Amino acid sequence: MLLPEEPRVSRLLFIPLVLALVTLGACASVESREKGRAVRVRLDDGVLATAQEGERHALLIGISAYADPSWNGLRYAAKDADDLGRVLADPARGGFRSVTVLTRPEQTTRTSVLAALQALEARPWRPQDTVVVYVSGHGSLARDARGELQRYLVTSDTRYRDVAGTGLEMATLEQALERLGSRRRVLVLATCHSGTGKSLLPPEVRDELSHLKASFLPQPLEAASRASLVLSASDWGEAAREDDALANDIYTHFLIQALDGSGDRNRDGAVSATEAHDWARRNTWAYTEGRQRPSAQILEVGADPVLLSGTLERPGQPEVFSYSARLEGFTLKVDGHEAGELPGGVVVPEGRRRLELRKGGQVLWEDTVALRSGERRELEAFLRPMVDGPKRTVTLGAGMLGFLDGRSREQVLPAAALAGVGLGWEGVLLDGRLDLWVDVAAGQGSQSLRLDPGGVVPVRHRTLLLGVALGPTWTWGRLNFSTGPRVAGLWLQRSFQLDLLDRDERYVTAWPGWMAAVSFRFTPVWVVEARTQLLWAYVPVDGQTRTVGFGGLMLAGGYRF
Template sequence: MPTSPPVGRYALLVAVGAYDDPSLDQLRAPEQDVERLAAVLEDPAVGNFTVRILADAPDHEVRREIEDLLAERVNDDLVLLYFSCHGIVDPFHRLYFAAANTVRTRPASTAISRSFVNEQLEACRAAAKVLVLDCCFAGAFAEGFKGNPQGALDGQIGRGYVVISACDSYEYAFESDGLVESAPRGSIFTDVLLEGLATGGADLDGDGRVGVDELFRYVHDGVVRRRPDQKPKWSAYNAEPHIYLANVPMTVAASLGVPGSRGGVAKAGAGAVPRPTTYNRHQAIVARGFRAGADLVRRTFGPLGRRVLVEDASGAYHELGDAAGVVRLFTAYDTRDAIGTSYVRELVEGVRHRVGDGATTTVVLAQAMMDGASAALRAGANPVALCRGIESATLAVLAELADLAVPVETKEQLRMVSTIASNDETVGDLLASAMERVGKDGVVIVEESNLFGLELELTEGMRLPAGHVSPYFVTDPEGAEAVLADPAILVVDQRLANGADLQPFLEAAGGQGRPLAVFAHDVRDGALTALIVGKMRHALASVAVRLGGPDQERRSLMADLALLTGATVVGEADGGLGTAGPTVLGGARKVITTRRDTTVVDGAGDPQLIRRRVRRLRAALEGSEPGPGQAAQREQLARLAGAVAVIRVGESAEGQLKKRKRQIDDAVRNAKAAVEWGIVPGGGAALLTVAGRISTRVPRGDDEALGYAVVIDALVAPYEELMRNAGRDPLAGPADLRRRGPGVTFDVVSGTYVTALDAGIVDAAATLRQAVTAAAGVVTRYLMIG
C-alpha cells in the first residue's frame, strides 16, 4: 500500500562550504554535517523527517527552497530549517547567511537575509517551526523578534517558533580542531547536536523523546565544555508546549556484560564520552523504506495475523493476508523508500523459493536486526566489526537449530508441517500422502487442472541436479521456472556453440508443435542465442540445461535420461549433431527446470527397458562393497526407480487457481525441507531457546560483541510479534517460556503452554535456518552502505 511520507515532519538542511569570493574562507564541516544530520533526522526510529539537502547553492536557489519548504505546510506540520555556512553581519549588525555566490561586501544582493528567513517562518502555517543556525554571529537572528522570547517548553504537543543558534551575536562558531575517522573536521555545535539526537543523550527527562528545549540544554553544555568562548543561544516566539524533534533510539544492549539485553538506552554524558555516530544518510533511507514494507508484512504474522489492504500501481485495493501477496503489490509513496522496500521483496521471494515458508518470520527478524544495527551505528560502532559479530552469531544459531531438530519419521509429522506451511488441513493431508508414497528422495510437483478440487497421481520421473542456463528460458516468472509441456528432448554429450547445429532440431520440434529441451555438456555462444531468439521471436519454447561434472558421472546421467525419455545420446565419437537426425529426439509429458534442478515427468522411454535396468542395478548393488562405487549405483537406482507425485489443482476462478497453486507449491518446498533438516518447536519457541543458549558466547571486541547481540536480541522478535498480533502482552512471556524447557511453546489461539510436537505447533528447521541466514545477510548488506 503506498504510504505517506512521515506525517507533518519536514526538514531543509542548507550547507555552504565552497565560496566564489576568496575573502570568504572555505569551510570543511558543512557538507559532512548535513549528511550526518540528515541520516539521523530521516531515521524512522529517531526523527522520521522528510529531509531535503541543499549544498553549495547560490542565494536565489536557497531562497526558493526555503519558500518551497514553508509555503505548503499545514497546521499540524513541524518544519526544521538548518543552516551550516558563514554568517555575515553588515555595519548595522544585520545578519546574512552566505551562499556559494555571496560577495562579502554586497550581502544584501548576494546572500540570504535574516529578515527573509524570519518573514517566511512567521508566515508559515506549520504548528511548530525550528530554526537551527550553525554559523558565526548566529545569535543576531533573534534580535528584533516581534514578541518576547519564551523559555523552556513544557507540554505534550508542540507549537511555536524556536531558534537555536551556535553562538551569540558577537561570537564565532568553530569547526573542531581534532580529526577522527568517523567525523573528520565537523562543526563543534552540530557534532554535539548529532551526539544528543543519535545516542539519546539529549533526553534529559528520560521520557524517551527529545524536545527542543532539552536538545538546546544538552548542546549548550556540550559546546561550552569544548569551547568556553562559544555559547549557543536559544530564542522562542509564542512557543507553548513541547516540540519533540526525535525519539530516543534503542541501543543493542544496555551493557556488553549482559549480551542480548533488550531495551537498554545508552545516554551520552552518563560516564564515558560517546563516540561520533557512524550512521549515514543512505542507511537511513534504506531503513525507512524497509520499515514501510516490513510493517505491512508483520501484521499478517501468525495464526491470528491481520489482513491488510494493499494498493497496487493502478490504484486498486487488494485484501491480502500473506507476505508474498503484500510485497508483490506494495508500492511506496515516496520514491526514496523504493530501495528499502525492495529489500523486503527480495527477502520474501528468496525465502519462499528456497523453503516455501517462513517469509514473514524472516522479515520480522530482519527488521529487529536492522533496528539493533542502526542503534549500534548511531552509538558509533564500526560497521565491519558489527558484520563480523552478526556472522558469528548466525553460525552459532544454525548449529543450535541443528541440535534442536527432530527427524521427520512419520506421516503425521509430515502432515503437521504441510498443514502449517499451507494453512490448510486438506492440503496437509494430501501432501503427506504424496511424500509417503514417493519417499524421501521422490519428487512432488503441482499442476493446474481443468477439474475443480485436488487430485493426486503417481507417475514415473527423474530429478537432475542441473537447471536452465539462462533466465530467458523462464516461462513462469513468479516461480522462476521454465515449464515445457510435451517437449522434444535432445541429449548431446558435447559442448554446443554453433547455432546452425541446433537449427534442424528446432525445425523438427517446431514442425510437430512441440517445445525443445536440450541437455548437453555445455550450451553457449551461438547455440544459446539460437534457442533464446527462437523462443522470443518465434514463440518456440525451449530450454537448455548444462550437464557438467566428471566425464563418467555425466555420461551415466545422460544414459539414464535417454533411457527414461527414449532419446539417443549424441556424442562427438558418433559424428556429433552434424550427422544426427530428428530420430535421436526423445520426449516426456513435462520438463520443469529451475536455476538449480530439472524434473522430467513421465518420459517416453520403453517401460520394459527401464525395468530391466532397474533390476540389474539392484542386483549389482546387493553384491557390491561399500564405497564410492556403491554410492554412485544407489544414486543411479534412485534416479531410474524414483516416482513423481503430481498434485493437480483446480479452482473455479483463474485468480484463485494461481493463488491455490502457489500455496501448495510453497507447502511442497517446506515439507521437503522438513524431511531434510527435521522439525523444531514452533511459535517462536525454538529461536527463544537458541537465544538463551548462545547468549553466553559473546566474542571479544566491543563492536563485534554488539553485532553478536544484534542477532540475540532479534531472535525474540518473532515470538513477540506472534503475541502482539494475538492481542497478548509481547513482553510477558519469553522468560516464562524459556523456563518451561525446549520442547514447550505457547499456543496463542488457546492461550496455553503446550508440548509443541503433541500440539502440532512445529516449524521446519530449514525454515528457521533460512530465515536467520537471509535476515543476517540483508542486514550486513545494509551495514556496508556508505
Template sequence: MPRARLRVAGGGRALSLGARGLAAAGMLLALLAATPSHAGESRYALLIGAHRGNADEPVLRYAGSDTERLRDVLVSLGDFLPENVLVLADPNADRVRTALARMNARIREEVAHDRSSVLLVFYSGHADAESLHLGGTLLPWEELRNLTSGSAAAARLLVVDACRSGQATRVKGTRLAAPFALPPDVETRGMPEGFAILSSSSAGENAQESDALQGSFFTHHLVAALRGMADHGGDGLVSLAEAYQYAADRTVASTVATMGGVQHPTYLYDLKGRSELVLTRPGRVRGLASVRLAEPGQYFFRKERREGPVVLEANISREARTARLMPGRYFVQRRLPDRLYEAPVQAGGEQSVDLSAAPWSVVELDQLVRKGGGPSTSYALSVWGGGGSGVLEGFPFTPAASVQLSLDTAALTLDAQVELARSVLVSEGLERQLTATALRAGARKVFDLGAFSLSGGVRLGATYFDQRFSGRLAPPRWQLSPHLDTLVRADVRPTRGFFLGVEAGLRASYVRVSSEQAPSARTPVTPVFALGAGMRW
C-alpha cells in the first residue's frame, strides 16, 4: 500500500502513514481539503507533457497523451473552462516559467475582483531529485514549487508524474539517476496554507508508463478516478482525497509485476480550515453516458474495438460504481482470475448503460493464456478413445484408450499422453493377442475461434508391443517401436471448463520384422483418430 506524508497546519509534525493509516488519512483529507467549487470560482490548469528529458534519457511515448486526457476530464467534468486550461507540449524551462507567471497574473486579477480561484499544475515527464528535465533544459523543483505555492489562488494543487523510465524496452540498458521524490525540506520549512502536492512515486522509485494503457500508470488511474471510479460516496462528486486514494491503490496494483518495480504515490498538503475540494462532478454533468459497473472484476474500456487504446480501467470488488464517458462505441473487457468477458457497448449521450445486461462472450482460461493475459499457464486433463490401422502385420485395426495432460502457454500447448491398446486376431485356429502401451509428448499451436479451438502439431513417442499366442505353443514376442505423430485437432466448449475434442493424424513408426532370412525393418505410415473429453483449470 502507498505510504504518505500528512502535514496538518499549526506547527504539528509530519505523520508517516502506513497501510492501516492510509484510510484514516483519506478521511482526514476529505475534511481538510480546499474550497468547494461554486458559481463564482475560477479554475485554472497548466498541464505540461515532456517526452524528451536529458540526452541520456529514454524518450517517453505518452507524456502528451497524459496531459490531453487530463485536460479532457477537467474540462468536461471539473468546471475548468477550456480557455483556462493550457497544455504545453515538450516545452523548455523558460516557456513553463512564462506560462505559469501569466496564469498567476490572471489569478491575481480574479482575486482583485473578489473571485475565488483554484490552480492545478500537472507535469508528466522526466525528473530527478533536483529538477524537471525539459528537452535538455532544467527547471529546479524548488522554483516550480514556489511558482505554484506562491499563486494567489485559494487552493493550489501540484501533481508530478515524473518518469525516469518507461516500460521494459525503455528500462533495459538505461542507467538511472536518482528518481524524483518530494523534497525533505518541506519537513523543516513547512507547507504554505492551501497548497497540496501529489507525486506518482515515492523516494527511490521510478514512475512508469505502459504501452498497453498508452499512458503512465498513475495518470491513467487518476483520470479514471476523476471520471467517477473514485466516487466512494455515490454523490456524483470526486474529491481530492477520493481521487488520490483510488489512483494510489490502482498504481500499486498495476506495477507489482513490472520491471520498473512497484510505485507508491505520495502526497503532502496543508489545506487547513476548508471543506472538501471537489475536483470533478461526473454525476452532475449533462451530455455524458453513464455506465454502471456492478459485477466484481477488473474492467477495461477500449475505444471502439478490441485492439483500441484503453480509455478507462476500473477495479470493482464489492461496491458498484458508475463511470461517465463520452458518447461512443467501446469494447469492454471484464477480467476474472480464470476467464475474461468481452462485449461491445454503445454508450449514447446521457444514456444509462448497465453492463450486467451486456452481450458478453467468454474467453476461457486457456484462451486467456494464449492471448497473453492473466496467468501464464493453464492445465487440462482429458480421456480419449479411438484407434488406428495396425502397425504390425496381420492386425488391421487396433482400438486404444488414453489419458492426456496438457499445459497451455502463450506460445504453445504441450501434451503428455499415456495410451493402452489391445487387439485380438484369430486365424487358422491360432489366436494372437496384442497389447500395446505407449508414451508420447508433443506440442500444438492452438487457434481460438470463439467457443471452438483448432490446433495442429506433432508428438514423439514409443510403443511397447507384447504379442502372445494361444492354440499352439509359441514364445511371446515383444519389441519397442518409436514413432512420430502429426495431427490436427478441434475442441468445443459446451460449458465452462469442460471441452469435447476430436483429433486425427498420421503415425510414422519404426518396426523390426523377424523372418527366416535376415531381420529387417520397415516404417509404416498409418492413420489414427480419437474422440475425447476433459476439464481445464
C-alpha cells in the first residue's frame, strides 16, 4: 500500500419510626354489621437489650351512644375498646404501664376527646416510649372551612347536620400524636366513611359521591402524617364489618387475637404493630370471603420496632415484607416454594435464599438474597432499581476494533485493542421504549505493516472512538438483548518509523453503523455485557479515499443506578 500524500484532519466532540394504624370498624346489617416509603433491620443483642426500655401507654375510646338520633347506636364499639384494653394491660401480653379506656357518653364528646389528647401531650414522653391511641365509632365525610372534603370522627355529641363544625377531623388525631415526644406511636381508627350503617354521610356529601364514576373515593382524602405507617382494616371505598358471632369488629377481633401471641410471625417473643396487622388482615380477608380487604400505606419506617405485646427474647427469623399497593396480589416464592401473598410480611429461612415475585404466572423479579437472623428487608428496596429505576447504567470494558477485510488490517491498520467507558439511559424516548447509549474508548499499539513496494515498516498507532446508539431492549428474566443504529466518530494516528522517514498521519472521520448487545444481570444493579458494532467509514486506502467496513467487540461490566 502507498502512503497517502497528505493527512486528512477534521474535528469532533426511624430514623424515627412513627406508625399510624387505621382500622375500619362496623356497619349495621341483620346478621353482620359494616363499618364505614428501603428498610433493613438487624436486631443485635444490644438492640434486644434496649428495645423495651421505654414505657407503653394507651388511650382507648369506644363511642357506642350518640346524642343525635340520626347516628344509629353501635353494639360493639365500646366493647372493642374494653377488650383491647384488657389485652394491652395484661402483664403477660401487652404489659402497658397505663391503659385509659373512655366509653361513657360524657367521656366521648369532642371536648372530652380533645382533652384526653392534650393530657397525653402533657406527659413527659421519652423517645423510646410507646403510645397507642384507639378509637372505635362512627366516621363521616364533610367539607371543611376551605371547602375541601375531609374525614371526621363522629363523637358522641356530633350533629348529623353539622359534621364539620361538631365532629373531630381525623387529621387532628394524627397531628396530636405527631406532637408527642415518643417515636413509637400507633393510631388505631376503628371507623369508616363508606356512606352506610356506621358511617352515615350528610345528604349533600352523599349526593356528591353518587355522581362519581367509582363507587367511592379511590384514595385517602388527606395525606397521611409524615414518617408514618398507615394500616387500614379495609380498602378505600369498602366498609369494615362487625359480627355477632365474634361479638366484635371483625378486624379488631383478629387484632386482639394477634396480640395474644398468634401474630408473632418471626418467633422473637414479641408482636409488633405490623405483625399484628398482617395477622388481622389475612384472617379478616378469609372470614369475610374477600369482601373486606385490609390494606397498608408505608411512608417511612425506621429500624426501631414498635412492640404491642410480649417481650423480645431472641432475634427473630428473617422477614421480607411489602405494603405497596402496586404489589397487591403478588406471590412471594422462596427457593421455589410459595411463601405468602402480598401485601404483608413473610418469614424466610436464614441464609442465602432464592426469592421470586410472581403474578399470573409471570416473574416480576427474582434474585438470591443473603438473610440473617433478626433482619427485616423491604421488598421495595430490592425492586426499586427495577420498578422506579434504575434509569442509567455505567460500564467499564475492553475489546478490539479493526477493518473487516484482512487486506486492510495487514496494510492499513491492524486490529486495535481498546479500553473504554459507556453510559446508558433506559427508556428515554417513545414512552420508554427506546434506550440511549454513549461510549468512548481509546487504545494504542505498534506493529509492522507490509507495504508494496517498501517491504516491512514498523508503525505505531493510536485510536480514539466516540459513539452514540439508540434502540429497544428486550428482556427475558435476567437476560437482555439490545440493538439499534449507531453513529460514531473515529480519530486514528499512524507514526511510521523509518530511517529516511519519520512521519505521522491522522484521520478524523464519522460514520453510521449498527450495534447489538447482550447483557446479563447478576443482581438488580450489577451486569455484564458483550457489545458488537459494525461501521462504515471513509478512509484513505492506496492513495484513494474509499468506503471500508470496521467491526468491534467490547466486553464490559456495569453498575445500574
